[in-house]
Amino acid sequence: xxxxxxxxxxxxxxxxxxxxxxxxxxxxxxxxxxxxxxxxxxxxxxxxxxxxxxxxxxxxxxxxxxxxxxxxxxxxxxxxxxxxxxxxxxxxxxxxxxxxxxxxxxxxxxxxxxxxxxxxxxxxxxxxxxxxxxxxxxxxxxxxxxxxxxxxxxxxxxxxxxxxxxxxxxxxxxxxxxxxxxxxxxxxxxxxxxxxxxxxxxxxxxxxxxxxxxxxxxxxxxxxxxxxxxxxxxxxxxxxxxxxxxxxxxxxxxxxxxxxxxxxxxxxxxxxxxxxxxxxxxxxxxxxxxxxxxxxxxxxxxxxxxxxxxxxxxxxxxxxxxxxxxxxxxxxxxxxxxxxxxxxxxxxxxxxxxxxxxxxxxxxxxxxxxx
Amino acid sequence: xxxxxxxxxxxxxxxxxxxxxxxxxxxxxxxxxxxxxxxxxxxxxxxxxxxxxxxxxxxxxxxxxxxxxxxxxxxxxxxxxxxxxxxxxxxxxxxxxxxxxxxxxxxxxxxxxxxxxxxxxxxxxxxxxxxxxxxxxxxxxxxxxxxxxxxxxxxxxxxxxxxxxxxxxxxxxxxxxxxxxxxxxxxxxxxxxxxxxxxxxxxxxxxxxxxxxxxxxxxxxxxxxxxxxxxxxxxxxxxxxxxxxxxxxxxxxxxxxxxxxxxxxxxxxxxxxxxxxxxxxxxxxxxxxxxxxxxxxxxxxxxxxxxxxxxxxxxxxxxxxxxxxxxxxxxxxxxxxxxxxxxxxxxxxxxxxxxxxx
Numbered sequence: 144x145x146x147x148x149x150x151x152x153x154x155x156x157x158x159x160x161x162x163x164x165x166x167x168x169x170x171x172x173x174x175x176x177x178x179x180x181x182x183x184x185x186x187x188x189x190x191x192x193x194x195x196x197x198x199x200x201x202x203x204x205x206x207x208x209x210x211x212x213x214x215x216x217x218x219x220x221x222x223x224x225x226x227x228x229x230x231x232x233x234x235x236x237x238x239x240x241x242x243x244x245x246x247x248x249x250x251x252x253x254x255x256x257x258x259x260x261x262x263x264x265x266x267x268x269x270x271x272x273x274x275x276x277x278x279x280x281x282x283x284x285x286x287x288x289x290x291x292x293x294x295x296x297x298x299x300x301x302x303x304x305x306x307x308x309x310x311x312x313x314x315x316x317x318x319x320x321x322x323x324x325x326x327x328x329x330x331x332x333x334x335x336x337x338x339x340x341x342x343x344x345x346x347x348x349x350x351x352x353x354x355x356x357x358x359x360x361x362x363x364x365x366x367x368x369x370x371x372x373x374x375x376x377x378x379x380x381x382x383x384x385x386x387x388x389x390x391x392x393x394x395x396x397x398x399x400x401x402x403x404x405x406x407x408x409x410x411x412x413x414x415x416x417x418x419x420x421x422x423x424x425x426x427x428x429x430x431x432x433x434x435x436x437x438x439x440x441x442x443x444x445x446x447x448x449x450x451x452x453x454x455x456x457x458x459x460x461x462x463x464x465x466x467x468x469x470x471x472x473x474x475x476x477x478x479x480x481x482x483x484x485x486x487x488x489x490x491x492x493x494x495x496x497x498x499x500x501x502x503x504x505x506x507x508x509x510x511x512x513x514x
Numbered sequence: 515x516x517x518x519x520x521x522x523x524x525x526x527x528x529x530x531x532x533x534x535x536x537x538x539x540x541x542x543x544x545x546x547x548x549x550x551x552x553x554x555x556x557x558x559x560x561x562x563x564x565x566x567x568x569x570x571x572x573x574x575x576x577x578x579x580x581x582x583x584x585x586x587x588x589x590x591x592x593x594x595x596x597x598x599x600x601x602x603x604x605x606x607x608x609x610x611x612x613x614x615x616x617x618x619x620x621x622x623x624x625x626x627x628x629x630x631x632x633x634x635x636x637x638x639x640x641x642x643x644x645x646x647x648x649x650x651x652x653x654x655x656x657x658x659x660x661x662x663x664x665x666x667x668x669x670x671x672x673x674x675x676x677x678x679x680x681x682x683x684x685x686x687x688x689x690x691x692x693x694x695x696x697x698x699x700x701x702x703x704x705x706x707x708x709x710x711x712x713x714x715x716x717x718x719x720x721x722x723x724x725x726x727x728x729x730x731x732x733x734x735x736x737x738x739x740x741x742x743x744x745x746x747x748x749x750x751x752x753x754x755x756x757x758x759x760x761x762x763x764x765x766x767x768x769x770x771x772x773x774x775x776x777x778x779x780x781x782x783x784x785x786x787x788x789x790x791x792x793x794x795x796x797x798x799x800x801x802x803x804x805x806x807x808x809x810x811x812x813x814x815x816x817x818x819x820x821x822x823x824x825x826x827x828x829x830x831x832x833x834x835x836x837x838x839x840x841x842x843x844x845x846x847x848x849x850x851x852x853x854x855x856x857x858x859x860x861x862x863x864x865x866x867x868x869x870x871x872x
Contacts, residue, residue: 158669166752180673180840269752271743271837277573337834343744344836495673496839499753 155183162191166269166499169509180494185487193513200473205231205305205440208470213299215477216511218258219453221250224303229384230449230460231305234442240431243307244385245423250302252416253320256327257286258454259413266406266503267338270347275338282330285323292319305440307433320424327417334410348403352489352501355400362488363481366456367412368505371405373398378452392419405504441468455479455506479511522636546638550627554776561775562589565829572833599764604667607761611665616762616769618658623776625651630783631705633793633814644705645697648784649690652739655777656682659748662770663758674757677840678748681738684847688735691855692728695862696788699871709792714799716791721871724861729789731855736781737828738843740774744835747843778825786820793817
């Protein structure tokens with residue numbers, strides 16, 4: 144009756160997880176080889192949401208192409224836009240007004256918190272707890288409201304343009320952010336009570352999905368996933384851009400390298416972002432929100448590279464210019480792609496439940512991997 | 515004390531007077547069958563809407579609020595939708611077993627309803643081995659689940675069924691042992707006798723700490739046995755999409771769904787009967803006047819109140835805890851719950867022999 148299909152020569156079961164599966168958060172396709180419940184091999188297959196953004200960008204002008212990058216890592220849309228704007232500005236050699244710089248950093252950090260909130264809820268969902276998702280969205284909604292008021296959009300903001308930001312801040316921005324800070328501080332302890340302190344949760348996370356420091360470096364893992372293994376890789380600290388070198392914040396590091404360490408890094412990173420926002424929110428300088436740039440931007444012949452720290456890790460933007468109004472070649476170094484590459488390494492020998500939990504702590508956004 | 519016994523005797527007497535005994539018995543069968551099915555359907559509807567409302571309350575949202583007042587008819591609308599849907603049978607599936615499995619699970623759930631005492635003098639079947647019957651029949655439902663998982667010819671279903679089998683077989687032991695600890699005290703397997711033995715107070719209060727321990731173990735183990743979160747490994751939405759019922763649709767899926775809720779009701783009813791006195795009102799020893807006041811509350815309200823309290827507890831678990839991993843689940847049972855309940859049973863026996871309970 145049950146045919147012997149999808150089995151290896153050793154009698155192991157091969158299962159397709161995805162491209163339509165609740166735990167892959169998108170259209171990721173994992174081919175896993177199972178011996179009973181134990182995972183012997185994980186093979187990610189990509190390309191289900193490949194939209195060839197890099198190729199599309201080659202036919203768009205330097206002002207236009209930034210908008211398509213909001214659709215890469217849609218949870219860090221601001222930070223993607225920021226990276227592209229910085230690269231173009233590097234080529235143009237324009238000076239960014241102080242106000243625009245502060246606004247950009249504020250938006251980046253708000254995005255980072257929003258992204259980590261969503262990750263927190265989604266990861267708890269991967270572990271079978273549904274309630275944290277709604278609690279995370281409560282706080283995330285108020286960030287989205289802030290974004291909506293100033294940028295006019297909630298997910299793909301397209302707010303950062305070469306030379307600064309597109310429009311000035313909404314007059315209500317500071318009040319909104321302050322009330323968000325208040326809300327966040329009231330509610331953050333619920334995160335620990337509901338999830339972090341739970342004994343089932345800790346048993347599921349501790350000692351699972353171990354990524355050593357050496358492995359993290361060799362797989363090119365960046366962001367919170369690498370910092371959970373003790374790799375110091377925060378671009379905001381190592382290669383500061385904008386005003387990050389003047390701000391007081393810490394690079395969060397954990398050394399255990401397991402899922403729990405990656406979880407703690409992200410939770411503490413949210414607090415660091417709150418710290419940055421608190422430093423800046425009352426000190427937004429007056430002045431222009433955008434530098435004066437030409438209507439049609441032309442980058443000089445050459446190659447330009449800029450990296451930023453998104454919520455998921457290091458995003459690099461590489462532009463080759465032939466001197467025209469459109470880039471000759473553009474390449475994004477997306478954090479998700481490298482982070483996904485270590486999935487097989489960290490889940491091999493674990494159970495199916497561990498695979499889902501470890502994948503959750505890598506915080507993958509599939510459109511960011513495929514682009 | 516308010517009792518439904520007069521009602522049932524009235525019906526029986528009238529039937530026996532009007533019809534010959536065989537026909538009367540037949541009528542009684544029909545009445546009981548219809549009542550059981552009606553109760554079954556009503557419970558399913560009520561429990562589904564209750565689950566959704568409890569979930570909404572825990573998750574700071576409103577829940578269903580469109581169909582009927584405060585969304586109370588949502589589950590009726592869902593039932594209509596499920597009946598209208600096409601019940602697909604996948605191509606590679608074993609058609610006979612695939613279609614049989616939901617009915618087995620459903621039948622088991624219905625059979626277990628029989629010996630439960632819903633109110634004073636109101637059972638379907640007052641059998642002298644009631645508790646044994648319940649634990650024997652309820653373990654048959656694992657066959658239905660294994661059948662569903664195997665016949666679906668789907669790897670997710672197979673994994674889910676495998677997990678479910680391992681889980682239900684092991685947690686059965688803890689349920690059995692914690693039930694036994696009450697049997698030791700009452701000396702009877704008859705559900706009516708167990709309820710009557712709690713005339714002077716419920717067992718959870720009368721039998722010291724061992725009763726509380728076995729109550730806690732019972733609740734944990736039945737949560738696992740009914741495949742509810744945090745032990746919902748056989749469904750494990752984020753791992754196995756829907757586990758053993760991945761391939762089921764329409765009414766066949768609805769039968770699994772209903773059976774799950776009925777099973778929750780049954781285990782909670784058993785828990786309420788054994789530990790919280792079933793339909794017995796809250797009595798304290800010799801406080802005659804207090805006990806008398808308590809007797810004014812109808813017995814079926816006591817029964818359903820206790821049962822729904824336990825159901826709420828189990829729903830609360832589901833919407834709060836993350837899921838265990840499969841090896842942790844089995845570790846919990848074999849390394850912790852089973853030894854604890856064994857020692858607990860010995861303690862309880864000692865209490866029963868020495869007569870230390872109240």
